[in-house]
Amino acid sequence: MSPGTSPLRLVGANALLWAAAAGGLSIAAPGVDTLPRLLVFSECVGAVMLAVALLMRRLPRLTRLRPAQTWALTAALAIPLGYIGGHALALLFLGEPFRLTGTGAARLAPVVVHLLVGGIGLHYLAAREQLAQEARARAEAQRLATETELRLLRAQLEPHMLFNTLANLRALLREDAGQAEHMIDQLIAYLRATLAASRHEASTLEAEFAQLRAYLEIMALRMGPRLSYTLELPPELAATPLPAMLLQPLVENAIKHGLEPKVGPGRLTVQAHLDGAHIEITVRDDGLGLGADGQFQRPLDGPASSYGLQHVRERLRAAYGPPATLTLSPLQPQGLCSRVRIPS
Structure with missing residues (x-):
């Protein structure tokens, strides 16, 4: 057969x-x-x-x-x-x-x-x-192409994030040595997690949340009181397999396009929970949200206006096929919710 x-x-x-x-x-x-x-x-x-x-x-x-x-x-x-x-x-x-x-x-x-x-x-x-x-x-060619795009995306994102963090760290060393030390610790944790992800195609929700925590802690030190965050991962879902660095572009998108341009404090929440036969992971922020045309609110097989979001869609399709979805929707009174659903 x-x-x-x-x-x-x-x-x-x-x-x-x-x-x-x-x-x-x-x-x-x-x-x-x-x-x-x-x-x-x-x-x-x-x-x-x-x-x-x-x-x-x-x-x-x-x-x-x-x-x-x-x-x-x-x-x-x-x-x-x-x-x-x-x-x-x-x-x-x-x-x-x-x-x-x-x-x-x-x-x-x-x-x-x-x-x-x-x-x-x-x-x-x-x-x-x-x-x-x-x-x-x-399918193998698509998988290899997707992984190649992932490595290119990491190569684009990590130096930019690293240089900005080092610039902030230099200024922080003069003002608050304790905070600078904390930022160094988080940067080490983030780079260690990123290096581990670059060597493996698959990860777990626990590892992904640990990497997000290190990244968000660095961003919270850089943005100060303008950024607060919450990560919620039930213990029973910690070992759930997930493509490495799948959630990182969604969190970066929320900060870059939603919270950093916003005047005043903002909040970001990453939450995972079991929803029937699926695991749902949401990234919510109260930043600027969608544009007037709602250009990001599209299904998994639709065109994307962001390379990072399109990359997430392609990796979901390659890993899970049609059962996996990525949808983006506006929040009230403002903000954006990115929702990833994968088979449990």
């Missing part, structure tokens, strides 16, 4: 194909047998042929051959074995003595039909396997 093919769907398609073969045989050669008996023989032949083909596809030696050679060898064995084994199985089911064919048209017509239908069935399997291989290759 080709990877990615549902077993029930494959068996169902095979049963329909051989039922059509029995119907066609009863019309083309009405004197061969009754339709119910033809159905029994055709379904048994199709089932045995499919089983032989699937077993052969699991042989390690066949994987070393070219696809055309592999399927030629599979057809050369699966079709005759399926025909003989299927007839034996049908006769056993009907309680009749073993025989392969009758005489005259009763001998030739079933052989020709089963050869043709067996070839069609194996061609279907080969086409499904080729499509599955191409889909896997595309």
Whole structure:
């Protein structure tokens, strides 16, 4: 069976194909047998042929051959074995003595039909396997491209954040040595977490929240009373796997576009909770929020106005597929809520 093919769907398609073969045989050669008996023989032949083909596809030696050679060898064995084994199985089911064919048209017509239908069935399997291989290759290429974009995004974000922090740290050393020491500790924690994330594609909610805490603590020292934050992660969700640095762009977006331009104090809350079959992670801020056109309030497969947000969407799609979503919506009286939903 080709990877990615549902077993029930494959068996169902095979049963329909051989039922059509029995119907066609009863019309083309009405004197061969009754339709119910033809159905029994055709379904048994199709089932045995499919089983032989699937077993052969699991042989390690066949994987070393070219696809055309592999399927030629599979057809050369699966079709005759399926025909003989299927007839034996049908006769056993009907309680009749073993025989392969009758005489005259009763001998030739079933052989020709089963050869043709067996070839069609194996061609279907080969086409499904080729499509599955191409889909896997595309998914792997998309994953590699997404991870490459992640590294480029880190390369863009980290120096900018690092230089600004060091500039603030230099000024803070003259004013408050204790606060400067605290900022250094948080910067070390943030860089350590970022380095760990750069070496692994997957992380956990606990690690992501720890990195966000270090980052937000640095930003709180830089912005002073203009920024306060809350991180809420239930203990039962701490070990939940998550793509590394998935939440970082959402938090940076909230600060850069919402809280830093705002006059006066602002608050940011990152919260994770279980919502049925999904885990929901929200990033809320009371900053400037959406523009008048609501340009950020878009579904996962929609265009994005921010590279960071588009990057989050692409990583969600690559990691979870359609069940994962990222939506952005305005808060009242002002602010923005970024909501990530992933399967639990």
